Amino acid sequence: MAKSLVQQQFGAHAAAYATSAVHAKGASLGRLVELVRPEPHWQALDIATGAGHTAAAFAPHVARVIASDITDEMLAQARKLAMAKGLANMETASVDAEALAFESGRFDLVTCRIAPHHFPDIPMFAGEVWRVLKPGGTFALVDNIAPDAESTPGFSSADLREAALAYNAFETMRDPSHNRCLGLAEWSEIVTDTGFDLVHKERLGKDMEFQPWAERLGAEPATIARLKDMLVDGEPALQAFLRPRLEQEKLWFTLDEAILIARKPR
């Protein structure tokens, strides 16, 4: 269901993502390169590249990176970025994350950053990543996560389940193409169930100013007002997770990003 919604949403707002500070310079991007330690002979694939920021961050460190997405306007932005940065080894292809159009065992590295929450079938996506990686290849994943006992301790599992549902409803209200953020424990389980060795995982808080976050995908003012209510009037577990607060009269909150580095065994 979500695929054409994703194309509509990101087709219309591609330029906003090209200039989004979170997507271009997010702390997780530098951290990801640092954790992955790419090698100059590597063939890399960036899935759901959006405006191409992750592919562009890896391009100087690898032999070649393919930036893939299902939205033409996003790929146009990714190509512009590659040209602007003079990255001759960054190519673009329109490819679905759950049905990768690449031969098996072709890549040393597959990255996917702040995108799987749009994917309808995460285990299928993970299986496809596994397929296209060489033995010994690295899967580097970043995504927003939902609250669970690992990220938000001190609440009952029922409260955390409610908080995860409420958090995903909050994201879907702002962006109808949002499918679901998983919890950190759920991610770890999917990655290891696929057969990967999970070599590293960490959480990174991402402070967001509410207003630009709410407006980036063109939400109506009435929707933005409802989002604000959900943020400031949420149940305690949701509040503990999102940490809404006023700073210099502006509403801020914190999203949690998970970084997972996994390896396909040799």
Added chain:
Amino acid sequence: MADTPAQAEPSRRADPRVLEMLVCPLTKTALIYDEARQELISRAARLAYPIRDGIPVMLPEEARALDDDELRHLGKK
């Protein structure tokens, strides 16, 4: 959006090093490159995937269905 990339850049050919890595997303089988039509043909899925402005579009919903005549013609190639 403010600028249209299609006008800002010349049309491009797909990179052959990318094309040789691609398979049909449905059947994972090899593709036939039709350079003149700028299509990647999956005989197994009976689909022709377009290459637009040098970007291969490997999405079944964007692909052209091939009829029996076209498939037979491919068989003779």
